[in-house]
Amino acid sequence: MNNPEMSKTNKQNDVDKKCEDGSSKLPVSSNKNIYSFSANDLSPEVFHQAVEHAPVAISITDLQANILYANRAFSKVTGYSSEEVMGKNESILSNHTTPRLAYQALWGRLSQKKAWSGLLVNRRKDDSLYLAELSVAPVLNKDEETVYYLGMHRDYSELHELEQRVNNLSQMISSVINSAPIAIAVFDRQNTIELMNPSFKKLVADLAPEKTLEEAKNILFEMLGEDFTLLQQTARAFHSHEVTFDEGGPNQRWYVCNGTAIELEDESAGNFFNQPEKRHTLITIDDITELRKRQQDSQLNALKALIAEEDLAHATRETFNGAIHSLQGPVNLIGAALNMLERRRDRFAPDDPVLQALRDAQRAGSEALEKLMTSLPFASDQANLPVNINEVLRSVISLSTPKLLSQGVVVEWKPELRLPSINGREGKLVSAFRHLVDNAIESMSNSSFTQRELHISTHSDKHVVRVEIMDNGPGIANDLKFKIFEPFYSTKPPYKGCRGMGLSMVQETILDHAGTVSVDKKYKDGCCMVIELPYS
Structure with a gap:
């Protein structure tokens, strides 16, 4: 017959053995498994060891903040051993640079028997500074009176430095994007605008001043055409895609567009291990209207000269062709008359002055026609x-x-x-x-x-x-x-x-x-x- 008191003692011994040898399992009797234990079966030593080996710095103080207990992590973070801080005030960790308002808030919460959390600048034993993420809670007795204070803190310096670096980088990127003269926008898979800078807003207003943002966005997608479609479907980037926006007014615009795909990770906890595809589209648009207008002005001046030259050459060719056509008739008549007279040899000798005159006229007319034809200006040969x-x-x-x-x-x-x-x-x-x-x-x-x-x-x-x-x-x-x-x-x-x-x-x-x-x-x-x- 089992003695209940002895059984309870055996369970306590088993717990103590686990704490001493650091084994991964609690020793149990053959007819009882680990899941049959309750909170009442744990000894105070278990709680003491749990606090002692906790990865966060823990200290217990009296109502004047004098340290009564500090665990191993406390020593590791501050550099003080538990013996060195025992009986000392928590103020030994203060660097005296934390604003008074922070301490007032801390003691105000504790006086209300409520916990306080915040950041303090602390000093280690070797005088190095660190940022402490501190939580302080009152320990109440059965009469709901504060008897101790429980403090837990960790070195937040590296994490704070990383956060500040990310914030500073984000601020720099945001400033660069917002002040950039190039229009920048990011779209999700449904073509909803996730981010756009002021230059993009201005571009949209220029594209469609009397239309909605959605309509202006569709005009932009239509101008980008197949490049934008392939970017969304296959993530194929495009560069230096030049488009012209011309609706008939005086404000024709020219843009150079670039597009690339951005793969982002989902923020939700449920997708931590199985990230879904979350592709976004980055579009940058540079307004090159002023450059194109200057180029167009130069081209127009060259075009004026070219057109004037073309018109003159064409008019000259037509005039020459008209003159050739007008001269060809009389020359042909002279030739016909000469042939007819030459066949009537009974009335005209070969050296007759009339025949000689007709021959001279025909020869002069033919020479004039040949000169006109050889003098025709050539048409300029422009490439297609x-x-x-x-x-x-x-x-x-x-x-x-x-x-x-x-x-x-x-x-x-x-x-x-x-x-x-x-x-x-x-x-x-x-x-x-x-x-x-x-x-x-x-x-x-x-x-x-x-x-x-x-x-x-x-x-x-x-x-x-x-x-x-x-x-x-x-x-x-x-x-x-x-x-x-x-x-x-x-x-x-x-x-x-x-x-x-x-x-x-x-x-x-x-x-x-x-x-x-x-x-x-x-x-x-x-x-x-x-x-x-x-x-x-």
């Missing part, structure tokens, strides 16, 4: 390159601005936002479209309308870029809508000195680009020139 018709028309509007202003013409410019490029010669296209615009301006200047409007629009349809140039001038009669493209034909009065070569040159240029130019017969409010150019 990808050309954006929106850029061509904007250059034309810039070149024609003085005329537009002097004639009081209001321009409505409606380009398609993403217009495909065509293969062509930019200089020739600019020259051709400028002729059409100048013709429209001159037509409106000769009308009695006080409100003069020029509408220019572009759009793509069925592998064709379609351009419409509409004016509210007097228009063109139906019987002349094909004749106006003939060389040397002009509807302008002779005294204005017009050669009638403008529309002929326009048609030649458009045909060289495998396109068509025509007058819209359905347009009744003036004249509408329709140009269609194929793209691949």
Whole structure:
């Protein structure tokens, strides 16, 4: 028969053995396992050893903060042995730099029998400083009166240094991003903006001043096109993607965009061991409008010289061709007359002065024709390159601005936002479209309308870029809508000195680009020139 008191003593001895030998299991009797123990089975020595070996510095003081007990971790953190601090006040650890307000808060909480937690600057035995993360709690007796204070603290210096370093780095990064002239934004998988700097907000306002942030964001994604789609789907970065934003106003914008994927980890505790894919997208956008405008001004000046040279060369060629055509007729008549007279030998001797004169005239005419043909200026040979018709028309509007202003013409410019490029010669296209615009301006200047409007629009349809140039001038009669493209034909009065070569040159240029130019017969409010150019 088991004695209950003896059984209790055996259990106590088993606990003491564990504390002494440091074994991982409590010795138990054969008919009782470890899960049958209760809190009442643990001796005070177990609690003492648990506190003594705790990894946090623990001290117990009286109500005046005189140390009554300090564990091993306390000695390790402070450098003082338990014998050195016994009976000493906790103030021996103070560096006397902690604000008085912190101590007032500490004692205020303890006087209310409540715990206090905070940070204090402490001094070790070797005079080195450390930041202590301290928690102090009152120890109450059965009458709810404070009899001791229990203090627990740890060296928080390294963690504080790391936190401050992270905070400082975050502050520096935030300052750099917010003050950067480049627009920066981070999007999640649903394209929600997670972060954006002031430059990005300004860019969005410039892109769509009358639209919402969501609409402006979609415009940006549309401009980036396939690059942005691949970045989101496959994390393939893109660099130096240049886009143009042109909705027809005077504020055309140019941007250089870069995109990269950012892999972030989930913050929730449930995903600590199994991190889900959390990809974000970083987009940076640099506004290069001012640089492009300076380049465009230089290109326009060069373009003016090129167009003037092209026009002069074309006019010279047409004049020479006209002269050749006019001279070829008389020369041919002289040759025919000479042949006829030579066959009538019964009336004209071979050395007859009339025949000799005709031979001299024929020879002189042929020599003149040959000289004219050899003197024809060569057409400049420009390379076929990808050309954006929106850029061509904007250059034309810039070149024609003085005329537009002097004639009081209001321009409505409606380009398609993403217009495909065509293969062509930019200089020739600019020259051709400028002729059409100048013709429209001159037509409106000769009308009695006080409100003069020029509408220019572009759009793509069925592998064709379609351009419409509409004016509210007097228009063109139906019987002349094909004749106006003939060389040397002009509807302008002779005294204005017009050669009638403008529309002929326009048609030649458009045909060289495998396109068509025509007058819209359905347009009744003036004249509408329709140009269609194929793209691949």
